[in-house]
Amino acid sequence: MHEVPYRSVPGMIRENAVRFAGRTAISYKKGGQYISLTYEHFYERVLMAARGLRKAGVSPGDRVAIFSENRAGWAISDIGSQAARAITVPIYATNTPEQAAYVINHAEAKIVFVSNRVQYEKLLKIREQIPGVRLVVSYERFMGDLSFPVYTLYQLSEISHPLTPAEKKSIEDDIEAIGPDDVLSIIYTSGTTGPPKGVVLSHGNMLFDAYYGSKRLGDVQREDVFLSFLPLSHVLERTAGYHAPLMLGAHVAFAESVEKVVENMQEVRPTTMVCVPRLFEKIYARIHENVHQMNPLRRRLFFSAVEMGRRYVELRYVKRQPAGGLALRYRLADRLVFRKIRQKFGGRLRFCISGGAPLDKTINEFMWVIGIPVFEGYGLTETSPALTLSTKDALRFGSVGKALEKTELALAADGELLVRGPQVMRGYYRSEEETAAVFQDGWLKTGDIARIDGEGFVHIIDRKKEIIITSGGKNIAPQPIESELKLDKYISQAMVYGDGRPYLVALLTPYIERLLELAQQENIHYFDVEDLVSNEKVLALFEERIAAVNGRLPSYETIKKFALIPRDFSVDGGELTPTLKLKRKVIYQKYQDKIDRLYLEPGNGFPEREASDNGGNR
Structure with missing residues (x-):
């Protein structure tokens, strides 16, 4: 399995429940405060969910859908489903009832987890369109029209009944039987160019990407706190903001919502986050809006510090040369200007990972200048997702970094980027024709036009279709x-x-x-x-x-x-x-x-x- 130390995601959680037993695995906001689950407790909840799913008739290979925002229940039901040897199918919480029906029917999901009444009522609207769904499991208790069979996750897991040794052994035997080539998830593309396609990803695909992405950064520590706010339905957050930290024994804190990210950052004080460019665009605009309100002297100080910071970052990280006296001036600017900006993000943010779309070069440079390095990567749902990633040791603004280990890149005659590697999908679910169309002599066609410079840095120009x-x-x-x-x-x-x-x-x-x-x-x-x-x-x-x-x-x-x-x-x-x-x-x-x-x-x-x-x- 390409040196990755785990065969499956539930197997990884099982091992880490022993290695990191008392460390915080996940935390979530409830009743106005954050509540934590240790690795040991989290694993126990995973096993209980698996027990409940098996009693509900889930068999190996069955599809289980998750229709929810990020929260603890998402993680428990996701890995619990895998421990029952089922295949998880995430659905974006923002999807309409009709969009959800498409995914549920195409994936042939038997059970659907929902976060709350809002998502449950979406299912009620399409009750007649999803006849294959046998059971709905909610992370919250609610009353009212329950014409769809619905349990809470607590009821499904029989939380008040501890696992018997026989139950635990039976589930762990199933976990032991899961291999790297077994399907972990079917993730549906966001559908920018047509109907969503179900991308079939194995345990090996996603663990490879989490392991080698973390290894490439070399900056992720066991003490790190990841604030998770991008949808776990998206492969970037699932791999980089969820699998990778849980692999390393770090702490994943779930934000309440996208709207409350800034407030949650003050509470959680994260050390790292996975983001999309739109968030950095908003940060950049908001900071400059605040600067616009300053008096002329402070405004000049800010822009002078930023300009000097650009020269420092270019010398130190791009050219990799000694910064000398410029480093002293930068440290002074950091104490006077940039540190105050970082305090608004909790004060401990060491770096961010950006993907999903191109990040503007000017904005990326600015984030490095204020002391929040942004490592830009590139990939697709079909590649688990990362193919490339920039680092402190290999940085070119405007580039998405270099290829991960064991990942081969090539350019077609028209400039389309082609890829081969252990993170490439098995294919599209129930679509041999579309699968065949995206592969060419063993290479996956990414659909992106790119340039690879003499040093191996990849520059994405645009979507081929766009x-x-x-x-x-x-x-x-x-x-x-x-x-x-x-x-x-x-x-x-x-x-x-x-x-x-x-x-x-x-x-x-x-x-x-x-x-x-x-x-x-x-x-x-x-x-x-x-x-x-x-x-x-x-x-x-x-x-x-x-x-x-x-x-x-x-x-x-x-x-x-x-x-x-x-x-x-x-x-x-x-x-x-x-x-x-x-x-x-x-x-x-x-x-x-x-x-x-x-x-x-x-x-x-x-x-x-x-x-x-x-x-x-x-």
Whole structure:
């Protein structure tokens, strides 16, 4: 099993229940305070859940769905299902009833765990559509319409009845029988380009990635506290923010919700977190918003410290040269400026891991400057997920690092990244045709266009399917342009469009707080936000901001026209995946009339700049 010291995830928990018996494994908020389970107690709860599932008729190979936010019950039912030799199928808590029905039916799940009444009622709405579900198990007790058979996790686990020696031996015999090639989970893709596909991942796939990802960082310690807030339904959080820390004997604390992450950071004081770029974008914007409110002297001190910090980080970590006197100046800036910023995140955050989408180079540099290194990785649900990862010893901003050990990368003729390695999936569940389509002579086709430089650093250009081909034949990657736009203090989100069209346009969502501040300063009268984003002064401001971005781009990549959307794209609105990636097709369909008008109507445009188009195709 490629030197990974465990054969299965339940086997790992079994061993660590002895090695780290009294250490905290997981903690969760209940009744206003965090409650902890030790490794020994956590393992006991896993065995009890497995006992209950076996009594409920779960057989090896059966699929068990988990429809819940991150919490202790998620972890107990996940590993408990595996200990019963079942296959877990996570469902995003934000999924609609219809989306949940698709996953449950496609995976043929017999039992569904839910977090609370909200998720249970989603199942009630689709009761007739999911006839294969025999039982629902809730992490919370509730009353009301219980037409679906429902137990609580406590009832299923028979928590008041200790495991008998015979029960424990029987379950542990099952755990012993699980091997690296056995299926651990079927994880459904977030569906940015079509119906979700069920990615079949083995214990070996996911343990390899957790083990070699941790080994590559070399910075994860047994004393670390991971704050888990990204959905465990997503493979990045499951591997890097859950399997990896439990493998190392570290502590996983579950955030109450995405909205309460900052509050929970103050309570838990995490040392590390797994994040997506959107969170870092918000951190970057909020810090600069606070700086904007400072007096001129403090503002100058901040920007001077950041600029000096950039030089220090470049010298120390990118060029790997002695920093000399610059190191002393950086330590002073850290004491005066950056340490105060870190206190807002609990004061102990040593590093973060970023994945799921490209992280803007400027924002990544800024995080390193303030003393919270962000290690950017790259991968897919189909690769468990990590294929590459940056480290303190191998860092290039704008790159996603180098390949993990035992991971082979290659480029197809059109620049598509191909991969082989122990973390690559078994295939798509119940879809031989789609599985065959993504493999080429033993290599998995990632669907991403990439560049690998002479030192082995991987640079992701964009999704192959998202590359814009204009009517003039130019191939343009939208994500780098969107990242440039989002660095502007007035722009919260951006989607660039132009496939088959003569030029690029953008849909932009503004930072509402800054827009309201502007309206007050400029004495702009408006009825509501929708009225405000159509105001001539506001549109003129955005024209200026986009013109500034255009000045840094080749002419064929410039934004010729734009439209302002009065609210952010969101998961609830259907425009973002649960991991906050743009659903371009949905956004285009939703705002097609606005996009079409940008190509039909005169005005709201930018003059052509004289610029060479040499090397236009990326």
